[in-house]
Amino acid sequence: MRTAFSDAIVAAAETDSRVLMLTGDHGYALFDPFRKRCPAQYINCGIAEQNMVGVAAGLAKAGFRPVVYGLAAFVPLRVLEQIKIDVCYEDLPVIFVGDGAGFVYSHLGTSHQSTEDIACTRALPGLTVLSPSDRYEVTAAMQLAFESKGxxxxxxxxxxxxxxxxxxxxxxxxxxxxxxSGSGRVAVLATGSMVRTAVDIVDGGLVADVWSVPSIKPLDRGALEAICAEAESLIVMEEHSVHGGLGSVIAELVAGLSRPVRVCRIGVNDRFSRYCGTYDYLLREHELDAASVARRIAAFGVAAA
Structure with a gap:
Protein backbone atom coordinates (compact mmCIF):
# COMPACT_ATOMS: atom_id res chain seq x y z
CA MET A 1 0.00 0.00 0.00
CA ARG A 2 2.82 2.41 0.83
CA THR A 3 4.49 1.61 -2.48
CA ALA A 4 1.23 2.37 -4.29
CA PHE A 5 1.01 5.66 -2.41
CA SER A 6 4.62 6.52 -3.28
CA ASP A 7 4.05 5.70 -6.95
CA ALA A 8 0.87 7.79 -7.02
CA ILE A 9 2.43 10.86 -5.44
CA VAL A 10 5.48 10.70 -7.73
CA ALA A 11 3.25 10.38 -10.80
CA ALA A 12 1.12 13.30 -9.66
CA ALA A 13 4.15 15.51 -8.96
CA GLU A 14 5.76 14.75 -12.31
CA THR A 15 2.51 15.61 -14.07
CA ASP A 16 1.78 18.75 -12.07
CA SER A 17 4.55 20.97 -10.65
CA ARG A 18 2.04 22.44 -8.18
CA VAL A 19 2.00 19.15 -6.23
CA LEU A 20 4.20 19.47 -3.13
CA MET A 21 5.10 16.79 -0.59
CA LEU A 22 5.34 17.98 3.04
CA THR A 23 6.59 15.69 5.79
CA GLY A 24 7.24 16.07 9.50
CA ASP A 25 10.78 14.66 9.50
CA HIS A 26 9.95 11.03 8.71
CA GLY A 27 9.12 8.71 5.83
CA TYR A 28 12.58 9.02 4.31
CA ALA A 29 12.79 5.62 2.63
CA LEU A 30 9.21 5.97 1.46
CA PHE A 31 10.00 9.26 -0.25
CA ASP A 32 13.37 8.32 -1.76
CA PRO A 33 11.83 8.04 -5.27
CA PHE A 34 10.02 11.37 -4.82
CA ARG A 35 13.14 13.20 -3.64
CA LYS A 36 15.17 11.72 -6.48
CA ARG A 37 12.71 12.62 -9.23
CA CYS A 38 11.02 15.76 -7.82
CA PRO A 39 13.50 17.27 -5.32
CA ALA A 40 12.20 20.82 -5.68
CA GLN A 41 8.70 19.68 -4.68
CA TYR A 42 9.74 18.03 -1.40
CA ILE A 43 9.60 19.99 1.88
CA ASN A 44 10.72 18.59 5.23
CA CYS A 45 8.95 20.77 7.78
CA GLY A 46 10.65 19.10 10.74
CA ILE A 47 9.01 17.86 13.92
CA ALA A 48 6.54 20.74 13.92
CA GLU A 49 3.32 19.24 12.62
CA GLN A 50 1.04 22.13 13.57
CA ASN A 51 3.27 24.55 11.68
CA MET A 52 3.39 22.13 8.74
CA VAL A 53 -0.40 22.36 8.34
CA GLY A 54 -0.19 26.14 8.40
CA VAL A 55 2.51 26.03 5.72
CA ALA A 56 0.31 23.72 3.63
CA ALA A 57 -2.64 26.08 3.99
CA GLY A 58 -0.54 29.02 2.80
CA LEU A 59 0.78 27.03 -0.15
CA ALA A 60 -2.75 25.98 -1.10
CA LYS A 61 -3.86 29.61 -1.05
CA ALA A 62 -0.96 30.39 -3.37
CA GLY A 63 -2.22 27.83 -5.89
CA PHE A 64 -0.18 24.75 -4.94
CA ARG A 65 -1.54 21.24 -4.18
CA PRO A 66 0.12 20.26 -0.90
CA VAL A 67 0.16 16.69 0.40
CA VAL A 68 0.82 16.58 4.14
CA TYR A 69 2.27 13.27 5.37
CA GLY A 70 2.57 12.04 8.93
CA LEU A 71 1.86 9.12 11.22
CA ALA A 72 -1.88 8.93 11.84
CA ALA A 73 -1.26 9.47 15.55
CA PHE A 74 0.08 12.93 14.67
CA VAL A 75 -1.66 13.72 11.36
CA PRO A 76 -4.55 14.23 11.95
CA LEU A 77 -4.72 13.84 15.74
CA ARG A 78 -1.99 16.25 16.86
CA VAL A 79 -2.96 18.87 14.27
CA LEU A 80 -6.75 18.64 14.39
CA GLU A 81 -7.25 22.30 15.31
CA GLN A 82 -5.00 23.46 12.47
CA ILE A 83 -6.80 21.20 9.99
CA LYS A 84 -10.11 22.60 11.19
CA ILE A 85 -9.26 26.32 11.15
CA ASP A 86 -6.42 26.69 8.65
CA VAL A 87 -7.67 24.26 6.01
CA CYS A 88 -11.30 23.12 6.40
CA TYR A 89 -12.66 26.54 7.37
CA GLU A 90 -11.06 27.93 4.21
CA ASP A 91 -12.06 24.85 2.15
CA LEU A 92 -8.53 24.50 0.82
CA PRO A 93 -7.40 21.58 -1.41
CA VAL A 94 -4.90 20.03 1.00
CA ILE A 95 -4.47 16.24 1.14
CA PHE A 96 -3.60 14.82 4.56
CA VAL A 97 -2.09 11.33 4.69
CA GLY A 98 -2.11 9.53 8.03
CA ASP A 99 0.18 6.50 7.79
CA GLY A 100 0.21 3.59 10.22
CA ALA A 101 -3.41 3.97 11.33
CA GLY A 102 -4.69 1.44 13.83
CA PHE A 103 -2.22 -0.79 15.69
CA VAL A 104 0.57 -1.11 13.11
CA TYR A 105 3.10 0.81 15.23
CA SER A 106 2.44 -1.78 17.89
CA HIS A 107 5.75 -1.81 19.75
CA LEU A 108 5.75 1.99 20.10
CA GLY A 109 2.72 1.93 22.37
CA THR A 110 -0.41 4.02 22.69
CA SER A 111 1.31 7.27 21.69
CA HIS A 112 1.81 5.89 18.17
CA GLN A 113 -1.40 3.89 17.80
CA SER A 114 -4.32 5.64 16.12
CA THR A 115 -7.85 4.34 16.58
CA GLU A 116 -9.64 7.69 16.85
CA ASP A 117 -8.75 9.43 13.59
CA ILE A 118 -11.91 8.62 11.63
CA ALA A 119 -14.07 9.87 14.50
CA CYS A 120 -12.10 13.12 14.67
CA THR A 121 -11.90 13.86 10.97
CA ARG A 122 -15.41 12.98 9.87
CA ALA A 123 -16.78 15.65 12.22
CA LEU A 124 -14.91 18.40 10.37
CA PRO A 125 -17.12 20.15 7.81
CA GLY A 126 -16.10 19.70 4.18
CA LEU A 127 -13.37 17.13 4.86
CA THR A 128 -13.48 13.97 2.73
CA VAL A 129 -12.31 10.86 4.61
CA LEU A 130 -10.87 7.93 2.63
CA SER A 131 -9.75 4.56 3.99
CA PRO A 132 -8.43 2.20 1.28
CA SER A 133 -8.03 -1.51 1.90
CA ASP A 134 -5.28 -2.51 -0.55
CA ARG A 135 -2.82 -1.09 -3.08
CA TYR A 136 -5.46 -0.83 -5.80
CA GLU A 137 -7.75 1.21 -3.59
CA VAL A 138 -4.80 3.41 -2.54
CA THR A 139 -4.14 4.31 -6.18
CA ALA A 140 -7.84 5.05 -6.76
CA ALA A 141 -8.06 7.04 -3.52
CA MET A 142 -5.10 9.21 -4.52
CA GLN A 143 -6.71 9.92 -7.88
CA LEU A 144 -9.96 10.87 -6.14
CA ALA A 145 -8.07 13.06 -3.67
CA PHE A 146 -6.32 15.04 -6.40
CA GLU A 147 -9.61 15.47 -8.26
CA SER A 148 -11.21 16.93 -5.15
CA LYS A 149 -11.48 20.69 -4.87
CA GLY A 150 -11.53 20.57 -1.06
CA SER A 181 -20.96 -12.17 -3.22
CA GLY A 182 -22.94 -14.40 -0.86
CA SER A 183 -26.59 -14.94 -0.04
CA GLY A 184 -27.50 -11.26 0.31
CA ARG A 185 -29.07 -11.96 3.71
CA VAL A 186 -25.88 -10.96 5.53
CA ALA A 187 -23.69 -8.07 4.41
CA VAL A 188 -20.23 -7.35 5.79
CA LEU A 189 -19.10 -3.76 5.39
CA ALA A 190 -15.44 -3.26 6.21
CA THR A 191 -12.78 -0.65 5.71
CA GLY A 192 -8.98 -0.57 5.65
CA SER A 193 -7.16 -3.65 6.92
CA MET A 194 -10.38 -5.33 8.06
CA VAL A 195 -11.58 -5.88 4.49
CA ARG A 196 -8.94 -8.59 4.12
CA THR A 197 -10.12 -10.14 7.39
CA ALA A 198 -13.73 -10.07 6.19
CA VAL A 199 -12.75 -11.78 2.93
CA ASP A 200 -10.83 -14.47 4.82
CA ILE A 201 -13.81 -15.19 7.09
CA VAL A 202 -16.20 -15.45 4.15
CA ASP A 203 -13.77 -17.65 2.25
CA GLY A 204 -13.64 -19.77 5.41
CA GLY A 205 -17.36 -20.51 5.36
CA LEU A 206 -19.42 -17.48 6.37
CA VAL A 207 -22.15 -16.94 3.78
CA ALA A 208 -22.24 -13.19 3.29
CA ASP A 209 -21.66 -10.39 0.84
CA VAL A 210 -18.49 -8.40 1.52
CA TRP A 211 -18.33 -4.71 0.69
CA SER A 212 -15.24 -2.56 0.98
CA VAL A 213 -15.91 0.99 2.17
CA PRO A 214 -12.98 3.10 0.93
CA SER A 215 -14.96 6.33 1.30
CA ILE A 216 -16.05 6.92 4.89
CA LYS A 217 -17.19 10.46 4.25
CA PRO A 218 -19.14 10.89 2.11
CA LEU A 219 -20.87 7.51 2.08
CA ASP A 220 -23.57 6.79 -0.50
CA ARG A 221 -26.84 6.49 1.43
CA GLY A 222 -28.61 5.11 -1.63
CA ALA A 223 -26.10 2.29 -2.01
CA LEU A 224 -26.43 1.40 1.67
CA GLU A 225 -30.21 1.47 1.41
CA ALA A 226 -30.03 -0.95 -1.52
CA ILE A 227 -27.89 -3.34 0.55
CA CYS A 228 -30.29 -3.06 3.48
CA ALA A 229 -33.24 -3.83 1.22
CA GLU A 230 -31.84 -7.37 0.86
CA ALA A 231 -29.88 -7.93 4.05
CA GLU A 232 -31.27 -8.98 7.39
CA SER A 233 -28.02 -8.24 9.22
CA LEU A 234 -25.08 -5.90 8.71
CA ILE A 235 -21.66 -6.61 10.15
CA VAL A 236 -19.34 -3.60 10.20
CA MET A 237 -15.60 -4.17 10.70
CA GLU A 238 -12.85 -1.62 11.28
CA GLU A 239 -9.45 -1.26 12.95
CA HIS A 240 -10.76 1.81 14.74
CA SER A 241 -12.77 2.65 17.82
CA VAL A 242 -16.41 1.56 17.77
CA HIS A 243 -17.17 5.15 18.80
CA GLY A 244 -17.41 7.49 15.84
CA GLY A 245 -15.96 5.25 13.15
CA LEU A 246 -17.47 3.38 10.22
CA GLY A 247 -19.80 1.42 12.50
CA SER A 248 -21.21 4.69 13.80
CA VAL A 249 -21.63 6.02 10.26
CA ILE A 250 -23.55 2.90 9.21
CA ALA A 251 -25.69 2.84 12.37
CA GLU A 252 -26.59 6.51 11.92
CA LEU A 253 -27.65 5.97 8.30
CA VAL A 254 -29.52 2.73 8.98
CA ALA A 255 -31.46 4.42 11.80
CA GLY A 256 -33.08 6.66 9.19
CA LEU A 257 -34.24 3.83 6.93
CA SER A 258 -37.83 2.63 6.86
CA ARG A 259 -36.78 -1.05 7.04
CA PRO A 260 -34.96 -1.96 10.27
CA VAL A 261 -31.73 -3.93 9.93
CA ARG A 262 -29.61 -5.36 12.73
CA VAL A 263 -26.09 -3.91 12.89
CA CYS A 264 -23.11 -5.63 14.54
CA ARG A 265 -20.23 -3.20 15.05
CA ILE A 266 -16.81 -4.85 15.33
CA GLY A 267 -13.98 -2.53 16.21
CA VAL A 268 -11.84 -1.38 19.12
CA ASN A 269 -13.75 -1.17 22.38
CA ASP A 270 -13.50 1.82 24.70
CA ARG A 271 -10.01 1.16 26.03
CA PHE A 272 -6.31 1.50 25.28
CA SER A 273 -3.98 -1.41 24.54
CA ARG A 274 -3.00 -3.24 27.71
CA TYR A 275 0.45 -4.29 26.52
CA CYS A 276 2.93 -3.59 23.74
CA GLY A 277 3.68 -6.38 21.32
CA THR A 278 3.53 -7.39 17.70
CA TYR A 279 0.79 -6.17 15.40
CA ASP A 280 -0.77 -9.63 15.33
CA TYR A 281 -0.67 -9.77 19.12
CA LEU A 282 -2.55 -6.46 19.42
CA LEU A 283 -5.19 -7.64 16.96
CA ARG A 284 -5.75 -10.65 19.21
CA GLU A 285 -5.80 -8.51 22.35
CA HIS A 286 -8.51 -6.31 20.86
CA GLU A 287 -10.34 -9.29 19.30
CA LEU A 288 -9.80 -8.09 15.74
CA ASP A 289 -7.96 -11.16 14.45
CA ALA A 290 -9.93 -13.45 12.14
CA ALA A 291 -10.68 -16.10 14.78
CA SER A 292 -11.94 -13.54 17.31
CA VAL A 293 -14.02 -11.72 14.71
CA ALA A 294 -15.62 -15.01 13.63
CA ARG A 295 -16.56 -15.70 17.26
CA ARG A 296 -18.04 -12.21 17.63
CA ILE A 297 -20.09 -12.69 14.49
CA ALA A 298 -21.35 -16.06 15.76
CA ALA A 299 -22.27 -14.46 19.09
CA PHE A 300 -24.30 -11.92 17.15
CA GLY A 301 -26.32 -14.79 15.74
CA VAL A 302 -24.77 -15.19 12.31
CA ALA A 303 -23.12 -18.57 11.89
CA ALA A 304 -20.86 -19.95 9.17
CA ALA A 305 -22.32 -22.47 6.74
Missing part, protein backbone atom coordinates in the same frame (compact mmCIF):
# COMPACT_ATOMS: atom_id res chain seq x y z
CA UNK A 151 -9.57 19.00 1.81
CA UNK A 152 -9.09 15.23 2.01
CA UNK A 153 -7.87 12.87 4.74
CA UNK A 154 -6.40 9.59 3.48
CA UNK A 155 -6.02 6.89 6.12
CA UNK A 156 -3.29 4.31 5.47
CA UNK A 157 -3.04 1.20 7.62
CA UNK A 158 0.45 0.21 6.41
CA UNK A 159 -0.14 -3.39 7.46
CA UNK A 160 -0.46 -4.72 3.88
CA UNK A 161 -2.66 -7.71 4.74
CA UNK A 162 -2.90 -8.60 1.05
CA UNK A 163 -4.97 -7.54 -1.93
CA UNK A 164 -8.73 -7.80 -1.85
CA UNK A 165 -9.10 -6.86 -5.53
CA UNK A 166 -7.60 -8.76 -8.45
CA UNK A 167 -6.65 -5.63 -10.37
CA UNK A 168 -7.04 -1.86 -10.62
CA UNK A 169 -10.30 -0.32 -9.40
CA UNK A 170 -11.84 3.12 -9.37
CA UNK A 171 -14.48 4.59 -7.13
CA UNK A 172 -16.35 7.84 -6.73
CA UNK A 173 -16.77 9.65 -3.43
CA UNK A 174 -19.18 7.66 -1.29
CA UNK A 175 -19.10 4.50 -3.42
CA UNK A 176 -18.98 1.00 -1.92
CA UNK A 177 -17.07 -1.79 -3.68
CA UNK A 178 -18.34 -5.38 -3.54
CA UNK A 179 -15.49 -7.87 -3.17
CA UNK A 180 -17.43 -11.07 -2.35
Missing amino acids: PVYLRLGKSDRGDVHTGPVSFAAGELLQVR
Whole structure:
Protein backbone atom coordinates (compact mmCIF):
# COMPACT_ATOMS: atom_id res chain seq x y z
CA MET A 1 0.00 0.00 0.00
CA ARG A 2 2.82 2.41 0.83
CA THR A 3 4.49 1.61 -2.48
CA ALA A 4 1.23 2.37 -4.29
CA PHE A 5 1.01 5.66 -2.41
CA SER A 6 4.62 6.52 -3.28
CA ASP A 7 4.05 5.70 -6.95
CA ALA A 8 0.87 7.79 -7.02
CA ILE A 9 2.43 10.86 -5.44
CA VAL A 10 5.48 10.70 -7.73
CA ALA A 11 3.25 10.38 -10.80
CA ALA A 12 1.12 13.30 -9.66
CA ALA A 13 4.15 15.51 -8.96
CA GLU A 14 5.76 14.75 -12.31
CA THR A 15 2.51 15.61 -14.07
CA ASP A 16 1.78 18.75 -12.07
CA SER A 17 4.55 20.97 -10.65
CA ARG A 18 2.04 22.44 -8.18
CA VAL A 19 2.00 19.15 -6.23
CA LEU A 20 4.20 19.47 -3.13
CA MET A 21 5.10 16.79 -0.59
CA LEU A 22 5.34 17.98 3.04
CA THR A 23 6.59 15.69 5.79
CA GLY A 24 7.24 16.07 9.50
CA ASP A 25 10.78 14.66 9.50
CA HIS A 26 9.95 11.03 8.71
CA GLY A 27 9.12 8.71 5.83
CA TYR A 28 12.58 9.02 4.31
CA ALA A 29 12.79 5.62 2.63
CA LEU A 30 9.21 5.97 1.46
CA PHE A 31 10.00 9.26 -0.25
CA ASP A 32 13.37 8.32 -1.76
CA PRO A 33 11.83 8.04 -5.27
CA PHE A 34 10.02 11.37 -4.82
CA ARG A 35 13.14 13.20 -3.64
CA LYS A 36 15.17 11.72 -6.48
CA ARG A 37 12.71 12.62 -9.23
CA CYS A 38 11.02 15.76 -7.82
CA PRO A 39 13.50 17.27 -5.32
CA ALA A 40 12.20 20.82 -5.68
CA GLN A 41 8.70 19.68 -4.68
CA TYR A 42 9.74 18.03 -1.40
CA ILE A 43 9.60 19.99 1.88
CA ASN A 44 10.72 18.59 5.23
CA CYS A 45 8.95 20.77 7.78
CA GLY A 46 10.65 19.10 10.74
CA ILE A 47 9.01 17.86 13.92
CA ALA A 48 6.54 20.74 13.92
CA GLU A 49 3.32 19.24 12.62
CA GLN A 50 1.04 22.13 13.57
CA ASN A 51 3.27 24.55 11.68
CA MET A 52 3.39 22.13 8.74
CA VAL A 53 -0.40 22.36 8.34
CA GLY A 54 -0.19 26.14 8.40
CA VAL A 55 2.51 26.03 5.72
CA ALA A 56 0.31 23.72 3.63
CA ALA A 57 -2.64 26.08 3.99
CA GLY A 58 -0.54 29.02 2.80
CA LEU A 59 0.78 27.03 -0.15
CA ALA A 60 -2.75 25.98 -1.10
CA LYS A 61 -3.86 29.61 -1.05
CA ALA A 62 -0.96 30.39 -3.37
CA GLY A 63 -2.22 27.83 -5.89
CA PHE A 64 -0.18 24.75 -4.94
CA ARG A 65 -1.54 21.24 -4.18
CA PRO A 66 0.12 20.26 -0.90
CA VAL A 67 0.16 16.69 0.40
CA VAL A 68 0.82 16.58 4.14
CA TYR A 69 2.27 13.27 5.37
CA GLY A 70 2.57 12.04 8.93
CA LEU A 71 1.86 9.12 11.22
CA ALA A 72 -1.88 8.93 11.84
CA ALA A 73 -1.26 9.47 15.55
CA PHE A 74 0.08 12.93 14.67
CA VAL A 75 -1.66 13.72 11.36
CA PRO A 76 -4.55 14.23 11.95
CA LEU A 77 -4.72 13.84 15.74
CA ARG A 78 -1.99 16.25 16.86
CA VAL A 79 -2.96 18.87 14.27
CA LEU A 80 -6.75 18.64 14.39
CA GLU A 81 -7.25 22.30 15.31
CA GLN A 82 -5.00 23.46 12.47
CA ILE A 83 -6.80 21.20 9.99
CA LYS A 84 -10.11 22.60 11.19
CA ILE A 85 -9.26 26.32 11.15
CA ASP A 86 -6.42 26.69 8.65
CA VAL A 87 -7.67 24.26 6.01
CA CYS A 88 -11.30 23.12 6.40
CA TYR A 89 -12.66 26.54 7.37
CA GLU A 90 -11.06 27.93 4.21
CA ASP A 91 -12.06 24.85 2.15
CA LEU A 92 -8.53 24.50 0.82
CA PRO A 93 -7.40 21.58 -1.41
CA VAL A 94 -4.90 20.03 1.00
CA ILE A 95 -4.47 16.24 1.14
CA PHE A 96 -3.60 14.82 4.56
CA VAL A 97 -2.09 11.33 4.69
CA GLY A 98 -2.11 9.53 8.03
CA ASP A 99 0.18 6.50 7.79
CA GLY A 100 0.21 3.59 10.22
CA ALA A 101 -3.41 3.97 11.33
CA GLY A 102 -4.69 1.44 13.83
CA PHE A 103 -2.22 -0.79 15.69
CA VAL A 104 0.57 -1.11 13.11
CA TYR A 105 3.10 0.81 15.23
CA SER A 106 2.44 -1.78 17.89
CA HIS A 107 5.75 -1.81 19.75
CA LEU A 108 5.75 1.99 20.10
CA GLY A 109 2.72 1.93 22.37
CA THR A 110 -0.41 4.02 22.69
CA SER A 111 1.31 7.27 21.69
CA HIS A 112 1.81 5.89 18.17
CA GLN A 113 -1.40 3.89 17.80
CA SER A 114 -4.32 5.64 16.12
CA THR A 115 -7.85 4.34 16.58
CA GLU A 116 -9.64 7.69 16.85
CA ASP A 117 -8.75 9.43 13.59
CA ILE A 118 -11.91 8.62 11.63
CA ALA A 119 -14.07 9.87 14.50
CA CYS A 120 -12.10 13.12 14.67
CA THR A 121 -11.90 13.86 10.97
CA ARG A 122 -15.41 12.98 9.87
CA ALA A 123 -16.78 15.65 12.22
CA LEU A 124 -14.91 18.40 10.37
CA PRO A 125 -17.12 20.15 7.81
CA GLY A 126 -16.10 19.70 4.18
CA LEU A 127 -13.37 17.13 4.86
CA THR A 128 -13.48 13.97 2.73
CA VAL A 129 -12.31 10.86 4.61
CA LEU A 130 -10.87 7.93 2.63
CA SER A 131 -9.75 4.56 3.99
CA PRO A 132 -8.43 2.20 1.28
CA SER A 133 -8.03 -1.51 1.90
CA ASP A 134 -5.28 -2.51 -0.55
CA ARG A 135 -2.82 -1.09 -3.08
CA TYR A 136 -5.46 -0.83 -5.80
CA GLU A 137 -7.75 1.21 -3.59
CA VAL A 138 -4.80 3.41 -2.54
CA THR A 139 -4.14 4.31 -6.18
CA ALA A 140 -7.84 5.05 -6.76
CA ALA A 141 -8.06 7.04 -3.52
CA MET A 142 -5.10 9.21 -4.52
CA GLN A 143 -6.71 9.92 -7.88
CA LEU A 144 -9.96 10.87 -6.14
CA ALA A 145 -8.07 13.06 -3.67
CA PHE A 146 -6.32 15.04 -6.40
CA GLU A 147 -9.61 15.47 -8.26
CA SER A 148 -11.21 16.93 -5.15
CA LYS A 149 -11.48 20.69 -4.87
CA GLY A 150 -11.53 20.57 -1.06
CA PRO A 151 -9.57 19.00 1.81
CA VAL A 152 -9.09 15.23 2.01
CA TYR A 153 -7.87 12.87 4.74
CA LEU A 154 -6.40 9.59 3.48
CA ARG A 155 -6.02 6.89 6.12
CA LEU A 156 -3.29 4.31 5.47
CA GLY A 157 -3.04 1.20 7.62
CA LYS A 158 0.45 0.21 6.41
CA SER A 159 -0.14 -3.39 7.46
CA ASP A 160 -0.46 -4.72 3.88
CA ARG A 161 -2.66 -7.71 4.74
CA GLY A 162 -2.90 -8.60 1.05
CA ASP A 163 -4.97 -7.54 -1.93
CA VAL A 164 -8.73 -7.80 -1.85
CA HIS A 165 -9.10 -6.86 -5.53
CA THR A 166 -7.60 -8.76 -8.45
CA GLY A 167 -6.65 -5.63 -10.37
CA PRO A 168 -7.04 -1.86 -10.62
CA VAL A 169 -10.30 -0.32 -9.40
CA SER A 170 -11.84 3.12 -9.37
CA PHE A 171 -14.48 4.59 -7.13
CA ALA A 172 -16.35 7.84 -6.73
CA ALA A 173 -16.77 9.65 -3.43
CA GLY A 174 -19.18 7.66 -1.29
CA GLU A 175 -19.10 4.50 -3.42
CA LEU A 176 -18.98 1.00 -1.92
CA LEU A 177 -17.07 -1.79 -3.68
CA GLN A 178 -18.34 -5.38 -3.54
CA VAL A 179 -15.49 -7.87 -3.17
CA ARG A 180 -17.43 -11.07 -2.35
CA SER A 181 -20.96 -12.17 -3.22
CA GLY A 182 -22.94 -14.40 -0.86
CA SER A 183 -26.59 -14.94 -0.04
CA GLY A 184 -27.50 -11.26 0.31
CA ARG A 185 -29.07 -11.96 3.71
CA VAL A 186 -25.88 -10.96 5.53
CA ALA A 187 -23.69 -8.07 4.41
CA VAL A 188 -20.23 -7.35 5.79
CA LEU A 189 -19.10 -3.76 5.39
CA ALA A 190 -15.44 -3.26 6.21
CA THR A 191 -12.78 -0.65 5.71
CA GLY A 192 -8.98 -0.57 5.65
CA SER A 193 -7.16 -3.65 6.92
CA MET A 194 -10.38 -5.33 8.06
CA VAL A 195 -11.58 -5.88 4.49
CA ARG A 196 -8.94 -8.59 4.12
CA THR A 197 -10.12 -10.14 7.39
CA ALA A 198 -13.73 -10.07 6.19
CA VAL A 199 -12.75 -11.78 2.93
CA ASP A 200 -10.83 -14.47 4.82
CA ILE A 201 -13.81 -15.19 7.09
CA VAL A 202 -16.20 -15.45 4.15
CA ASP A 203 -13.77 -17.65 2.25
CA GLY A 204 -13.64 -19.77 5.41
CA GLY A 205 -17.36 -20.51 5.36
CA LEU A 206 -19.42 -17.48 6.37
CA VAL A 207 -22.15 -16.94 3.78
CA ALA A 208 -22.24 -13.19 3.29
CA ASP A 209 -21.66 -10.39 0.84
CA VAL A 210 -18.49 -8.40 1.52
CA TRP A 211 -18.33 -4.71 0.69
CA SER A 212 -15.24 -2.56 0.98
CA VAL A 213 -15.91 0.99 2.17
CA PRO A 214 -12.98 3.10 0.93
CA SER A 215 -14.96 6.33 1.30
CA ILE A 216 -16.05 6.92 4.89
CA LYS A 217 -17.19 10.46 4.25
CA PRO A 218 -19.14 10.89 2.11
CA LEU A 219 -20.87 7.51 2.08
CA ASP A 220 -23.57 6.79 -0.50
CA ARG A 221 -26.84 6.49 1.43
CA GLY A 222 -28.61 5.11 -1.63
CA ALA A 223 -26.10 2.29 -2.01
CA LEU A 224 -26.43 1.40 1.67
CA GLU A 225 -30.21 1.47 1.41
CA ALA A 226 -30.03 -0.95 -1.52
CA ILE A 227 -27.89 -3.34 0.55
CA CYS A 228 -30.29 -3.06 3.48
CA ALA A 229 -33.24 -3.83 1.22
CA GLU A 230 -31.84 -7.37 0.86
CA ALA A 231 -29.88 -7.93 4.05
CA GLU A 232 -31.27 -8.98 7.39
CA SER A 233 -28.02 -8.24 9.22
CA LEU A 234 -25.08 -5.90 8.71
CA ILE A 235 -21.66 -6.61 10.15
CA VAL A 236 -19.34 -3.60 10.20
CA MET A 237 -15.60 -4.17 10.70
CA GLU A 238 -12.85 -1.62 11.28
CA GLU A 239 -9.45 -1.26 12.95
CA HIS A 240 -10.76 1.81 14.74
CA SER A 241 -12.77 2.65 17.82
CA VAL A 242 -16.41 1.56 17.77
CA HIS A 243 -17.17 5.15 18.80
CA GLY A 244 -17.41 7.49 15.84
CA GLY A 245 -15.96 5.25 13.15
CA LEU A 246 -17.47 3.38 10.22
CA GLY A 247 -19.80 1.42 12.50
CA SER A 248 -21.21 4.69 13.80
CA VAL A 249 -21.63 6.02 10.26
CA ILE A 250 -23.55 2.90 9.21
CA ALA A 251 -25.69 2.84 12.37
CA GLU A 252 -26.59 6.51 11.92
CA LEU A 253 -27.65 5.97 8.30
CA VAL A 254 -29.52 2.73 8.98
CA ALA A 255 -31.46 4.42 11.80
CA GLY A 256 -33.08 6.66 9.19
CA LEU A 257 -34.24 3.83 6.93
CA SER A 258 -37.83 2.63 6.86
CA ARG A 259 -36.78 -1.05 7.04
CA PRO A 260 -34.96 -1.96 10.27
CA VAL A 261 -31.73 -3.93 9.93
CA ARG A 262 -29.61 -5.36 12.73
CA VAL A 263 -26.09 -3.91 12.89
CA CYS A 264 -23.11 -5.63 14.54
CA ARG A 265 -20.23 -3.20 15.05
CA ILE A 266 -16.81 -4.85 15.33
CA GLY A 267 -13.98 -2.53 16.21
CA VAL A 268 -11.84 -1.38 19.12
CA ASN A 269 -13.75 -1.17 22.38
CA ASP A 270 -13.50 1.82 24.70
CA ARG A 271 -10.01 1.16 26.03
CA PHE A 272 -6.31 1.50 25.28
CA SER A 273 -3.98 -1.41 24.54
CA ARG A 274 -3.00 -3.24 27.71
CA TYR A 275 0.45 -4.29 26.52
CA CYS A 276 2.93 -3.59 23.74
CA GLY A 277 3.68 -6.38 21.32
CA THR A 278 3.53 -7.39 17.70
CA TYR A 279 0.79 -6.17 15.40
CA ASP A 280 -0.77 -9.63 15.33
CA TYR A 281 -0.67 -9.77 19.12
CA LEU A 282 -2.55 -6.46 19.42
CA LEU A 283 -5.19 -7.64 16.96
CA ARG A 284 -5.75 -10.65 19.21
CA GLU A 285 -5.80 -8.51 22.35
CA HIS A 286 -8.51 -6.31 20.86
CA GLU A 287 -10.34 -9.29 19.30
CA LEU A 288 -9.80 -8.09 15.74
CA ASP A 289 -7.96 -11.16 14.45
CA ALA A 290 -9.93 -13.45 12.14
CA ALA A 291 -10.68 -16.10 14.78
CA SER A 292 -11.94 -13.54 17.31
CA VAL A 293 -14.02 -11.72 14.71
CA ALA A 294 -15.62 -15.01 13.63
CA ARG A 295 -16.56 -15.70 17.26
CA ARG A 296 -18.04 -12.21 17.63
CA ILE A 297 -20.09 -12.69 14.49
CA ALA A 298 -21.35 -16.06 15.76
CA ALA A 299 -22.27 -14.46 19.09
CA PHE A 300 -24.30 -11.92 17.15
CA GLY A 301 -26.32 -14.79 15.74
CA VAL A 302 -24.77 -15.19 12.31
CA ALA A 303 -23.12 -18.57 11.89
CA ALA A 304 -20.86 -19.95 9.17
CA ALA A 305 -22.32 -22.47 6.74
